[in-house]
Amino acid sequence: MELNKIQTIAFDADDTLWVNEPIFTNTRLKFEEILKSHIDANSLEDELYQTERKNLEIFGYGIKGFMLSMIESAIELTKGAITGQEIQQIIDLGKEMLxxxxxILPGVRKTIKALKEDYNILIITKGDLFDQENKIARSGLAHHFKWIEIITEKDEATYYEVLHKHQIDISTFLMVGNSLKSDVLPVCNLGGRAVHIPFHDTWQHEHLTENDLVNQKYLELKNIDELVNILS
Ligand SMILES: [Mg+2]
Known part of the structure; x- marks a missing residue:
């Protein structure tokens, strides 16, 4: 992959710069524990996911929407038998997440510091504005980035808008992230470059089939550390 034209590198945030999905996975397990006194089921993951998916277009991505989806699933699955106290426990799970x-994932600090010397670096992340701003501030990494974009959906149209806004030529743009669906595919489709760094835990919503990936040109790295080498 031709990388010598690259001038701007954008990073996804969740599960690329810092840990995110394991926090959700852990909360889903605690949620199941709360419901276990009401219903007999091995895993409620799919039921919860269906509610989450249905609510995405109303709430958008993020923890607050996830909290409401947990409450809604709990009411549905227990046929209204969930108690006020248990709903409070679910709200507390969400607050703990927030x-x-x-x-910060291994190698991130070092890589960001090295790359900002030679490239414009930015964050492009999707989710709840308040929550993401808060996380970026608490990460202590914000000052390294030239721009930070928090968007509601990572699709071709939104990437196009962001690039246009900052007058970035797509042929000089590289996106780095853990999600093929959100970070790699839309950017490749626009003619940009992408680097996929898989994370061990991926939300169902980000899964793709083999078909989606046919003819896509992107690079896959095991660790973010390798970025500096492939770019030099
Ligand atoms: Mg991510």
Whole structure:
């Protein structure tokens, strides 16, 4: 992949710069524990996901929407038998997520510091504005980035808008992220470059089929550390 034209590198945030999905995974398990006194089920993950998916277009991405989806699923699955106290426990799970310490992934600090010497670096992340701003501030990384864009959906149209706004030529643009669906595909479709750094835990909503990936040109790296090498 031709990388010598690259001038701007954008990073996804969740599960690319810091840990995110494991916090959700852990909360889903605690949610199931709360419901276990009401219903007999091995896993409620799919039921919860269906509610989340249905609510995405109303709430958008983020923890607050996830909290409401947990409450809605709890009411549905227990046929209204969930108690006020248990709903409070679910709300508390969401609040814990919102103040969870930001855990920067290995190699991120070093890589960001090295790359900002030679490139314009930015963050493009989707989600709840308040929550994402808060996390970026608490990460202590914000000052390294030239721009930070928090968007509601990572699709071709939104990437196009962001690039246009900052007058970035797509042929000089590289996106780095853990999600093929959100970070890699839309950017490749626009003619940009992308680097995929898989994370061990991926939300169902970000899964793609093999078909979606046919003819896509992107690079896959194991660790963010490798970025500096492939760019030099
Ligand atoms: Mg991500």
């Amino acid at each position: 103040v969870h310490p930001v855990e």
